[in-house]
Amino acid sequence: MPKIKYIEHSGKEHEVEVPAGWSVMEGAVKNLIPGIDADCGGACACATCHVFVDPAFEAKIPPKSDMEETMLDFAPEIAPNSRLSCQIKVAPELDGLIVRMPKSQH
Amino acid sequence: MNIAVKGNLEEARDAAYALPLDQVNPAQGILFQTDTMWPYFERLRKEDPVHYTADSEFGPYWSITKYNDIMAVDTNHQVFSSDFSHGGITIGGGQANFEPLPMFIAMDPPRHDIQRKVVTPVVSPANLEYLGPIIRERAGKILDSLPIGEPFDWVDKVSIELTTMTLATLFDFPFEERRKLTYWSDVVTAVPGHGIIDTFDQKLAVLQEYHAYFTELWNQRVNASEVKGDLISMLAHNPATRNMEPREYFGNIVLLTVGGNDTTRNTITGSVLALNQNPDQYRKLRENPALIPSMVSETIRWQTPLAHMRRTALCDYEFQGKHIKKGDKVVMWYVSGNRDEEVIERPNDYIVDRENPRRHISFGFGIHRCVGNRLAELQLQIIWEEIFKRFPAIEQVAEPKRTYSTFVKGYEHFHVVIPKRN
Secondary structure, eight states: EEEEEETTTTSOOEEEHHHHHHHHHHHHHHHTTTTTOOOTTTSSSSTEEEEOHHHHHHHTTTOOOOOHHHHHSSSSEEEEEEEEEEGGGHHHHHEEEEEEEOSSOO | OOOOOOOOOHHHHHHHSSSOOGGGGOOHHHHHHOOOOOOOOOHHHHSSSSESSSSTTTTEEEOOHHHHHHHHHHTOTTTEEEEGGTTSSSTHHHHHTOOOOGGGGOOOOOHHHHHHHHHHHGSHHHHHHHHHHHHHHHHHHHTSSSSSSSSSSSSIIIHHHHHHHHHHHHHHOOOTTTTHHHHHHHHHHHOTTSOOOOOOOHHHHHHHHHHHHHHHHHHHHHHOOOSSHHHHHHHHHSSTTOOOOOOHHHHHHHHHHHHHTHHHHHHHHHHHHHHHOHHHHHHHHHHHHHHHHHHHHHHHHHSSSSSSEOOOOOOOOETTEEOOOOOOOOEEEEHHHOTTTTTTTTTTOOOOOOOSTTTOOOOOOOOOOOOTTTHHHHHHHHHHHHHHOOOOEEEEOOOEEEOOSSBBEEEEOEEEEEOOOO
């Protein structure tokens, strides 16, 4: 099972195995890792599962949809490697993925 | 003391189920004022979740009543427009006497996106950190000034006072005159003949005074040598908004006034009411104040301070087996979505330690999702932290007087007593 490392804004790390097919958001929420709120439940309809994807993995993740782009555009403290974690599907090639969390979710 | 009539829910249920389905019309201010709209929505969710009302005081309209259907409409801005030119975001928009103002909540992309981003920094994480201690100090002073052992109106003394102070700070509005903001906000959403305004002409006159006051503030800020971080300065100095038509500037001011005022105010009042109606939950919270953030989200769901948002179909559209036609008015009833038993467990119960309290639709979803959601939560959280430092209980002494509105779901008065200090 792919391993994903979630790093809280404080620096606290959580490494968990997440089944392929789940979203990166689900991997956090279902393992009770704090820092990802996911208010809309994974519908790409808010921006409360915002993460920064480790640059080494950026190219392995399919590009953002228009809606993801727009929702991120309205969120604070966005960087080029910002993604909504509900839109990243876990797959074998993402084994070792590292995502960092913003200070707060808006 | 102003004691409102609370409708009889059993009678309302009989009435709601006795109607032929095609005559069910939840968009009646009186149902909201008497808190008896619930069975109408309950019936629609069960029997006709995407429902057409052919005849109402607002003309024909569709009701979207289930959580996931609301989410689908709210996120489909390509089909369901918010634009003021089609009637905007409330059920009454576009009718005689109500031509909606241009404001970014009532615009579609790209104009919406550009203007929204101009004001978003006011609720940035950094600004919330700055505002937190200010709100806390004010909340403490407000609570310390409350009478002990005698009834008072919680709406006036606490809910309005705290939220209006915050709003005055966001606008950098003359602080001693801040109750003007409350008054103007109430006039904007008032239904003439049902509250503080008797006629449309009277409403128009107040809006002109409101507009003139903010025009003066704009003129001061636009010419200021030092640009400050308040909302008016942001609008006056950003290249995207500094050349706005006066009417569009005023529209955005109205949006920020109502959005930053009514909603949090009514949720603060709602929190005291909900905890009084559910003493077991009040006890649980008192024994474990770490539940305050969860209680805040639960109250925002339970209260649903804006009962609906409206869209207009830009094309014919098939939705859940219904044929929505181009130009049709589509009303997303957030107040109903938040009670959808298929998505929210025991939705009519108020549970301060609910498993997933942030799963509610009160802020909307998609591009128009509430900008100030975190500031709203912050104010609620702070007031309750400060309440617990001071008072063992706040007791309801009468039914609240609810607002006559299908849009603002709130309270005009709510009388309570604080028996003693800690």
